[in-house]
Amino acid sequence: MSKILILGEHDGKTLNPSTHKCVTCAKAIAGAEITVLVLGADTAAVAAQAASIHGVHHVLRVDRPENAHPLAATFAPQIAALAPAYTHVFGPSTSFGKDLTPRVAALLGVPQVSDLMAVEGAHRFRRPIYAGNAIVTVEADAARILVATVRVASFEAAAATGGSAAVASRTLDVVLPTHTRYVGSRSGSTDRPDLQTAARVVSGGRALASAENFKLLYDLADKIGAAVGASRAAVDAGYAPNEMQVGQTGKIISPEVYIAFGISGAIQHLTGIKDARTIVAVNKDPEAPIFEVADLGLVGDLFQVVPEISRILGA
Amino acid sequence: MKKILVCIKRVVDYNVRVRVKPDESGVMLDGLKMSVNPFDEIALEEALRIKERGTNAEVVAVSIGVADTQQQLRTALAMGADRAILVQTDQPIEPLTAAQTILAVVRKENPDLVLLGKQAIDDDANQTGQMLAALWDRPQATYASKLELDGAKATVTREVDAGLETIEVDLPAVVSVDLRLNEPRYVKLPDIMKAKKKPLDVVSLESLGVAPAVWLKAVKTQPPAQRQKGVMVKDVAELVDALKKKGLI
Numbered sequence: 001m002s003k004i005l006i007l008g009e010h011d012g013k014t015l016n017p018s019t020h021k022c023v024t025c026a027k028a029i030a031g032a033e034i035t036v037l038v039l040g041a042d043t044a045a046v047a048a049q050a051a052s053i054h055g056v057h058h059v060l061r062v063d064r065p066e067n068a069h070p071l072a073a074t075f076a077p078q079i080a081a082l083a084p085a086y087t088h089v090f091g092p093s094t095s096f097g098k099d100l101t102p103r104v105a106a107l108l109g110v111p112q113v114s115d116l117m118a119v120e121g122a123h124r125f126r127r128p129i130y131a132g133n134a135i136v137t138v139e140a141d142a143a144r145i146l147v148a149t150v151r152v153a154s155f156e157a158a159a160a161t162g163g164s165a166a167v168a169s170r171t172l173d174v175v176l177p178t179h180t181r182y183v184g185s186r187s188g189s190t191d192r193p194d195l196q197t198a199a200r201v202v203s204g205g206r207a208l209a210s211a212e213n214f215k216l217l218y219d220l221a222d223k224i225g226a227a228v229g230a231s232r233a234a235v236d237a238g239y240a241p242n243e244m245q246v247g248q249t250g251k252i253i254s255p256e257v258y259i260a261f262g263i264s265g266a267i268q269h270l271t272g273i274k275d276a277r278t279i280v281a282v283n284k285d286p287e288a289p290i291f292e293v294a295d296l297g298l299v300g301d302l303f304q305v306v307p308e309i310s311r312i313l314g315a
Numbered sequence: 316m317k318k319i320l321v322c323i324k325r326v327v328d329y330n331v332r333v334r335v336k337p338d339e340s341g342v343m344l345d346g347l348k349m350s351v352n353p354f355d356e357i358a359l360e361e362a363l364r365i366k367e368r369g370t371n372a373e374v375v376a377v378s379i380g381v382a383d384t385q386q387q388l389r390t391a392l393a394m395g396a397d398r399a400i401l402v403q404t405d406q407p408i409e410p411l412t413a414a415q416t417i418l419a420v421v422r423k424e425n426p427d428l429v430l431l432g433k434q435a436i437d438d439d440a441n442q443t444g445q446m447l448a449a450l451w452d453r454p455q456a457t458y459a460s461k462l463e464l465d466g467a468k469a470t471v472t473r474e475v476d477a478g479l480e481t482i483e484v485d486l487p488a489v490v491s492v493d494l495r496l497n498e499p500r501y502v503k504l505p506d507i508m509k510a511k512k513k514p515l516d517v518v519s520l521e522s523l524g525v526a527p528a529v530w531l532k533a534v535k536t537q538p539p540a541q542r543q544k545g546v547m548v549k550d551v552a553e554l555v556d557a558l559k560k561k562g563l564i
Contacts, residue, residue: 106449137537138531183482187478
């Protein structure tokens with residue numbers, strides 16, 4: 001039987017939806033017994049949230065002051081100490097999981113399957129390579145612990161309620177390194193939905209031409225309750241901060257609707273939006289590659305189109 | 316800062332779109348243009364800037380791969396690396412084996428800093444730096460967009476999903492770099508000529524005591540599911556109408 005340990009992602013208060021998506025992935029393995037692990041300074045609140053996720057059997061808490069910030073160097077030895085009791089260790093393919101999970105795998109002396117997008121068996125999975133231009137089916141040795149990151153865009157979030165897992169606290173006799181120290185964070189925190197999990201995303205490319213012009217998109221996003229994203233070109237040009245970048249090297253998202261303004265549709269950008277339910281593209285260039293994948297396309301100047309959409313919706 | 320090791324991977328050029336073989340045994344690579352992994356190029360540029368800031372650190376480029384990987388190491392030397400090491404093998408190298416191999420080089424070279432790209436654009440694994448740091452039992456600072464050195468410490472700003480995070484690490488450490496750390500320089504023709512005279516050592520995987528392992532078996536490789544081309548609307552009113560009908564706005 002598969003015993004799966006999921007590395008819960010949280011900010012101390014709220015469990016990140018990436019955890020719910022890992023649960024869905026784990027459920028795809030027949031007969032899996034699912035444990036969510038939360039490490040933190042005080043994980044009471046997030047452990048309770050994990051326990052209520054539909055499909056979760058156990059929640060493990062490891063609370064200690066050194067766990068206040070998710071440093072891979074600190075977390076990995078604790079996870080590696082727990083891992084031998086499991087057949088699988090899953091982390092999300094977010095910056096948290098991508099940083100942490102390979103360190104765990106190396107400590108265990110096992111490989112990692114990155115960006116698991118489909119489950120074909122307890123040790124057989126599909127994952128994208130070459131920016132999603134090819135999908136490889138990989139098979140891992142069932143005799144080893146299977147460590148993987150779960151491509152969060154490929155799985156729906158498991159229901160946040162309906163579960164009633166038992167919560168247990170663990171004390172680990174693991175010496176933690178002091179060579180890596182948290183200094184601080186900066187985020188462009190807004191009241192808008194989180195880009196990674198938003199149902200609607202409005203996004204802009206280099207054609208926006210300035211950071212000021214992105215305000216057009218923020219206004220529209222606020223009108224329809226959307227998150228705002230940007231192409232790599234727009235981020236590189238300084239029109240939008242890095243956390244807004246959508247694409248192979250930025251965020252890979254799967255909203256209900258993705259509305260792209262002035263984005264031509266470079267391969268690396270399309271990799272980030274392929275899983276959107278509906279793609280809408282507005283571009284001046286009728287030959288823009290994004291129209292090849294768009295469900296709805298409009299050839300037009302975004303500086304006229306965006307205000308007009310806002311005007312029609314505002315009425 | 317006496318020595319910086321920069322890891323270089325030979326990959327299909329980022330402008331080339333790869334295709335899957337009809338028999339699903341892999342992707343077609345014959346005759347494709349190969350380049351230095353773009354993230355590794357950024358790592359090398361950062362090492363060169365640290366050197367040029369007056370630290371005069373020795374910059375050593377290391378790669379693992381087929382004999383032709385010497386081309387990418389010559390590019391690294393032309394950019395400004397002082398010398399290069401190729402761990403030559405015809406085996407496909409997975410990230411864990413890559414990390415074990417680089418660790419063996421690290422043990423010989425004792426660098427103060429290892430720089431590499433956050434991921435390679437072929438397998439998109441995003442593992443090697445973290446695995447190397449774990450095996451070496453040293454700090455890792457992944458997705459770096461700013462790197463400041465101060466004696467035996469480094470302060471690294473990291474690109475994370477929520478924005479930017481800053482951590483402090485003791486050296487030696489492994490730093491994996493993100494896109495916005497810097498913009499790599501262009502190689503000039505005289506530098507290409509000079510690079511031909513710089514030392515490039517070729518060693519075998521076996522001489523480093525590393526056994527290439529097949530950790531994950533690739534069963535088959537297939538093209539991704541294609542999205543169907545949708546419909547074009549003629550104006551904004553029609554667009555808004557269509558979105559409303561689908562219940563999307």
